[in-house]
Amino acid sequence: MTRSLAPDQPPSPPPPAEPHAGPRYRDAGELADHVLGLLTLDEKISLLHSDQPALPRVGLASFHTGGEVLHGVRVEVPCTVFPQAVGLGASWDPDLLERIGDAIGSEVDSLLQRNRHQPLVSRNVWSPVVNLLRDPRWGRNEEGYSEDPGLTSSLAVAFCSGLRGAGPGERPARWRIVPTLKHFVAYNHETDKFARSMDLRPRVLHEYDMVPFLEPVRAGVAAAVMPSYHLLNGRPSHLSEHLRLLRLHDPDLAVVSDGFAPSDIIDKSRYYEDREHAYPAAMRAGLDSFTDHLGDPTITVRALRDAVARGLLTEAEIDAAARRLLLLRARAGDLDTHREPVQDTVGAPAHRALAREAVRRSAVLLRNDGTLPLADGPGQSVAVIGPLADRCVRDWYGGPLPYRVTPVDGIRARAGGTVVYESGLDRITLRHRGDGRLLAATEDGGVCLTDVTGSDDTVFEVFDWGEGGICLRSVGNGMFLSWDRGGELPGGGRREILRCDREEPFGWEIRQTFRLERAEADGPWVLRNVYSGRYAATDATGGGLDLMAPDAGSALALDVEVLSLGAETAARAAGAADRAVVLVGTYPQINGMEGHDRKDTGLPSGQSALARAVIEANPRTAVVLVSGYPLSVTELAERAPALMWTSHGGQEFGNGLADLLFGDREPTGRLPQSWPRSADDLGDILGYDIIKSRLTYLYSDREPLFPFGHGLGYTDFRLGPSVLDRGTAAQDEVVTVSAELTNTGARAGEEVAQLYVRALDSPVPRPLRQLHGFRRVSVAPGARERVEFRLPVRDLAYWDVGRGRFTVAPGRYALTVARSAAAAGPGAVLTVVGEPLPPRDLGSRLVRAVDFDDYHAVRLTDQSPTTGEAVTASGPGSWLLFRDVLIARGHTGMVLRLGGPVRDMDAMGAGVAPSGGAAPPGRLEIRLGDPAGGRLVAVAEIPGDDTGRYSWRTVTVPLAPADGRHDVYLVFTGAGRLASLGLTAAESPEGHR
Template identity: 25%
Template sequence: MSAITNITSTAQVSIEKRVAELISQMGLDEKIGQMSQLQGGGNSIPHDLAESLRASRVGSILNEVNVDIINEMQRICVEESRLGIPLLIGRDVIHGFKTIFPIPLGQAASWDPDIIEAGARVSANEAASAGVNWTFAPMIDITRDPRWGRIAESLGEDPYLCGVLGTAMVKGFQSNDLSKPGSIAACAKHFAGYGAAEGGRDYNTANIPENEMRNVHLRPFKRVAEAGVASFMSAFCDLNGVPATGNTWLMDDLLRKEWGYQGMVVSDWESIVEMSVHGFTHDDEEAAYEAVMAGIDMEMASSSYHDHLEDLVAQDKVSIEQIDTMVARVLKLKFELGLFEKPYTDPDEHVALLDKSALKAAKQAAVMSCVLLKNERHVLPLSHADLGSVAVIGPLADDGYEQLGTWVFDGEAQHSVTCKQAIEEMIGRTVDINYVKALDTTRSHNDDGFEEAVAAANKSDAVIVVVGEESFMSGEAHSRADIDLPGHQAELIKAVASAGKPVVVVIMAGRPLTIGNILDHADAVLYAWHPGTMGGPAIADLLFGIESPSGKLPVTFPKMVGQVPIFYSHKNTGRPATDHTCFNMEEVEPRASQTSLGMTSFHLDAGYKPLFPFGFGLTYGDIKYVKITTSHRSISLGETMDIAADVVNTGSRAAEEIVQLYVRDLVGNVTRPVKELRGFKRVSLKPGERKRISFSLHTDELAFYNRKMEHVTEPGRFHVWIGGSSDAELWADFEIHS
């Protein structure tokens, strides 16, 4: 009989009481065991691990997805350990389990919380069928450096958008009840500042003033904490001189005391012992002490808690009360997941992997994630009725593995449908498909296949070139200093463009790439990110007009890497650049005086604007914004006002547009960004249709942290814009008075 029967389990008794009752029966070694997460993933359970499970020395297993092994591990814990405490089973389910969705940055380009929630729901159901009950997502680090490999896992550069979409992902993973079949615990990561790593190099130092932390980097974390995310993960980075994993201000003063967060906090992989590598602690024992003082409830992968916490308690450096508080948070999550009532997984009780509904959801997510960056002379959508032949060219046109993207552990390329396959399926019966890979990989500099590619373009009515990055080129530890298209892909595009046929470039990548050098050689550019299992059918539907693109960029695209970091919500500076003050150095006469150089904030060789702004994305319609109004010219603190504008589709095709609301506080106790996103709505427009779109804005939504770190809305003047990107020009103003 399981020892779990000794624990009160009537529905009337609160989880808190059950946790306290269980802790009262535990020895110190068992408590420390609950704070330890070990690596799994073998074909069997090693003897030493089985003994640790029996001795209650393990609270969680990481990276085991064999349901039979997981069930056996749970059986050992529940039936052979003294107190019968089940395991948390953790896995990186980042953008899918078996059914792979677009990378999170791609999903963010949908600007659609419902799509993101649906994807997380599918992922949770599939992962739960394997025995996984905890995922390490969403990643809601604010990311403004495309060199950083983990930008692919992020939801972009804007705190408001990240917060909205991150909350949707949490809801999808957890549903409204963690104990419900198919629900898994989510984890908000990486807390905090990890996305601001110096130089875009992963794991690097982040130096962020507290005011910027609060006004930018912490905002999405606070939002998901308020939404009930089950756990947080500490960041790898040194934040302002103190590694996040041992940062008491961040983890305890702010997260616990100020925000009142009661969920569990886990370290990142070995980030506790890595504090010694940072030079913050002398050894693993001191690292364990600092992590406990900060409030890290569970150690991932390394063993400093197992090795040193008993000694730290014996030395009176760590109290039993501290340990009990941390263990209580671990046990609380296990009770919330219903693991004490149902520790085992029956795959037959879950939906089938890769079923029709999952593939449909993945395809729809991929459709809505694609961003149309260029569409000269409305070359898209292509009409297969007008085509006798199409060239499909490029290293990613028929590569089911690479289209899955980074950080995919359980998805398999054999289930992917590629662009070539989807185009053949759609039009191959009536249109000749001339396929040439041209380059072996995206990094290849071998041009031997170019002649065949140009020949295919010459004998085709239109050319589709699928290029980008291989999946390994983004993700953890995979940062890039050069973010151009790798290899000779730009040269390939130029070569096939010489045939004089319409050229459509599809780009699959894990980050914004600097693609200015190919724009003049492409009639249309569709940015598909890494689109996942159903990327091919989604792209084919968009190219041939079955679907209409509606994605918007969740990050700014630089012209060149030297502009980085570049983002829309920058400060104005005392000398802001304008079109009148900005010029290119090639325009300057030789031996020009220094005072002729404009004296404003821009680059001589790149100007001050990006290649594509945050929020940008074309549709197959022609969208215009007119007639902005505000319900009041002046409101008091605590009041709400409405801002509205007409959105018109002057084109000949139906379109979906994401209407965006931006605000600027003209004068603040601390300087404020030139624009900040404060709302967005999706609108469907028939050809010629006009709709009035309205936003409500409460003065509390304009609050920020001032010099005293007070969260306040200040009276004063504000500008407000409604448009299709952060470059929106249609504006009005209003005033808030006290």
């Protein structure tokens, strides 16, 4: 998100020189402690809302948390806009990310200097997004960097370093900007995110999703984190006990809520019934700052005061949160009485140049038969074609573009010959079947039916966005068809009046997408708005056209007349040119955004047909795919002479792209995500367990369309075999792996050498290949460079659920220096020596049920409203596996913490009464070696469902003799829950505590 940034506030009176002026405070922490000691309880509570009021009595100005700077400052003042975050991820260039972060940070500094209370700007910013791009159907895919935790971490650390205003590893006394990492943790879907719980097993949490949050915190470049909206293992993320894991590395880390999320705990997730209980629970989980009610702190402050008055929250807990927020402000110098003036850098020439460089660095050349770079000269002509050829598109997390250099603009400025532009859009008219009048746009942006024919006002261009619908742009006034809310209707509600007055589709409500539908083959067409779901109809008062028809039967009946087919027009233009460039792709917000996932990853059919027509007309065609996520374009990947991908590139999109197309710069981008051949290869978007589902490049055995790390240049490279400096190493050592890179082409180039590792003897499923480092290497024509990577053996660890820590297993590991994940072959083999891993210990303590090694047909849920996680089974056939368990001769029983079946675990919360029935309970069978036919050694009866959601019963059952090491399966024959388990000895019949 985020919809919830604070409104402008009037300047507060200047703070007094005391109590916190001067150099007598050694550090930010001491200053924060001093200010905290001056505050009353009510003043401390007031700091816990995102809109902190001015407190002149103690010299505090007003302050708010939050401000979006994902790829530029998101304000209505035009600032520098860089390529989307996923495009920056494709750069594989931490130095670039640090420079961009520095540029954005300086523009925030400049805006705050102009007006300390600049709307939507703060020294605490809500960026970067470090959620891993597990599934490209996620509506917010464009906001993240990569599907790989290591690549994402390195880019996030660099970006945060730039924002903060000091290099990596430095510890500045004052931060220019305090970055906030979002959204913690494992957030990759929009559908039902407020109500449906996602399952995240410990190995996936520690090895994958948590990594890019931990690394910036460990590096000291991020001082805040934002939880996600969704529920995780049965509990809303704003109540997650996993937040405490981050505080192990920085006890002063501030936790700020997402917009409206505190209220969502009650209103949407329904986890608590009231704020007086929900808010203390959130604070105990780690939350410090409540972003709620759009700048109105009264509801939050009242709830916190009432919680303290009722003894549900202590002043010490208020103090801890207030101190972290004061420390955040002190780190950024916001508690100082003065600040040195800075140069105004908003839109500076150096930032414009950096934006152009970022476009060049983020584009990925996917395929090329020699069509690129484009031939150039006075006698050469190029046709530039497509719905995105003359557009620079803004997304929800970018501010307004200060200027727009579209692709055709950039190519015209660079080309030495003739440039012809063709949109490739169909042109249509819409005629009222009843009286023959035409739908028309008026000069003032209205929409009407007219008898006038032959006017551009009645002609609309059709933008095909696939499952997102179509947009209709008037040829007459150049604006997009949309709608606005009008006056009140007699029966309630408001009119929705059709308008044609929007320069581009944009906003939280995308009102510019429509569908032309008809109920039967020869019936009339009707026009339905995608957002409202209503149909165009004639206003009963005769005042124009509304979106008031609730169904197609009462909608305006239309006939569609096609005046020209864009594919045919484009093919003629391409056939007459020496070269063609066609730009097709997707539109941010229409093809998925916050609140809306995609069902498909294909290119819209109309755009696919356009690209095919251009290629058939001109075999010297370069196709540029513009999108915020991978596209399944199997046919284009086979047929396009040259294929390039780029994210939406901001203000300098056209110039940066032209630099690449004409070969003034080398394409150096590499894919930050695997590209699937179809959405069918992606599995369930709600399946976060990448190990079990074998998804992402790490585990997938499906052949991608283009692999993670793939990217070409305009020269050729040959990478020699990988060589290790030694064949064996202990766990505390560092090894060096290298390979020789040769430029076999005729021009200088830059390659991204990538180090991949595969565990060959692992006791648990491990990635088929995993990135452990990358280096950019520039090589002259015919020259060679040896690329070296130093790899600490401890980096080969996995999360050992049995011991609750990272462990390096002894055995063989294949290390390969490659040019992409798909090229990671056998490599060099390193043997890690060390003590054999011990067996799983279930005898010395109770073991959490969620710390299983494998499972089937179970869900993860909350053990209590505040702490603990458990496993729930819906019925027969569910099982858990605990590998290599030592059952000693003295183990005579098994102790289990069991619960009865629950009713609809996704719809239940703490203190919220469940509804509906539950599956009947059964037994829990303990079997060795196999869940179906393995030896049965113990049986426990699962309690009935009258015990309640958070009631658990500890039972001890006898265990048949089974000396030795075994794979232990816990098999459910009916519905039930399991929180923990352990083995008991004869002398401890009561089991573990």
